[in-house]
Amino acid sequence: MEKQIAVKNLDNLITKVEAARLRVSEHHIVKIIGISKYSEASDIATLYSAGQRAFGENKVQDLKTKSEELDELPLEWHFVGRLQKNKINNLIDLKPTLVHSLDSLDLAEELNKKLEAKNRTMACLLQINSSHEDSKAGVLPEEAIEIYKQILDSCPNIKLKGLMSIGAHSQDRDIIKKSFITTKNIYDKLVPFGAKYCSMGMSSDFELAISSGSNMIRVGSSLFK
Ligand SMILES: *Cc1c(COP(=O)(O)O)cnc(C)c1O
Numbered sequence: 001m002e003k004q005i006a007v008k009n010l011d012n013l014i015t016k017v018e019a020a021r022l023r024v025s026e027h028h029i030v031k032i033i034g035i036s037k038y039s040e041a042s043d044i045a046t047l048y049s050a051g052q053r054a055f056g057e058n059k060v061q062d063l064k065t066k067s068e069e070l071d072e073l074p075l076e077w078h079f080v081g082r083l084q085k086n087k088i089n090n091l092i093d094l095k096p097t098l099v100h101s102l103d104s105l106d107l108a109e110e111l112n113k114k115l116e117a118k119n120r121t122m123a124c125l126l127q128i129n130s131s132h133e134d135s136k137a138g139v140l141p142e143e144a145i146e147i148y149k150q151i152l153d154s155c156p157n158i159k160l161k162g163l164m165s166i167g168a169h170s171q172d173r174d175i176i177k178k179s180f181i182t183t184k185n186i187y188d189k190l191v192p193f194g195a196k197y198c199s200m201g202m203s204s205d206f207e208l209a210i211s212s213g214s215n216m217i218r219v220g221s222s223l224f225k
Helices: 003-024 041-049 060-069 085-093 105-117 141-154 173-193 206-211
Strands: 031-035 054-057 076-079 098-102 122-128 158-165 197-200 216-219
Touching: 003 031, 003 041, 003 206, 041 060, 054 060, 060 076, 060 085, 085 105, 098 105, 098 158, 105 122, 105 141, 105 158, 122 141, 122 173, 141 158, 141 173, 158 173, 173 197, 173 206, 206 216
Parallel strands: 031 054, 031 216, 054 076, 076 098, 098 122, 122 158, 158 197, 197 216
Antiparallel strands: none
16 A cells, blocks of 8 residues: 555545544544554555554454564554454464453453453443344444443453444345444443443444444455555
């Protein structure tokens, strides 16, 4: 990717995000995570030079390779993919800023155990399967609040910071919007319990997500093209 293209992609994104967030409120701040899973370290460095600091990967090995390659840059790394139990120790060692994809109580308990053994903590979001899709990971909306509170109670080494969700797989904007609102309603109930981030919205639906209350978007293809 050329520097000029990176600057243009980022400018376009920021312009749209800025307009979308101002339609919510001047005080509604939205953080952009550049999802670099289909890109090389050199493309991440190019986007860094255009001003982007936070990046995310969906495979532990890719997070390791790229974060080590770009060790010199002051980047913030997020993990957004399915976490297999046999990769938990590797992920802990990479010290990600935020893990978006904690998708069950079982995984939380396993992660907590391994964090305890290493005397470490990890900031995580609970992933919600807001549209009840079999293909998606996450806890069901009906169970989300109880599971969130259970993790708060029984997993002291996990620092829960909010929720993540992927919009409904649909061409119908109303159905996608409904899936975002479902997550936002749960998020609002968890703010008194310390929730800070509602991570929703990707390249195709981030404006809809922001208008539904998202304050963290995960944008890949429209940034790295
Ligand atoms: C790939 C991915 C994204 C980014 O998707 P784009 O459509 O490329 O913007 C966001 N979140 C998760 C969990 C992903 O796996």
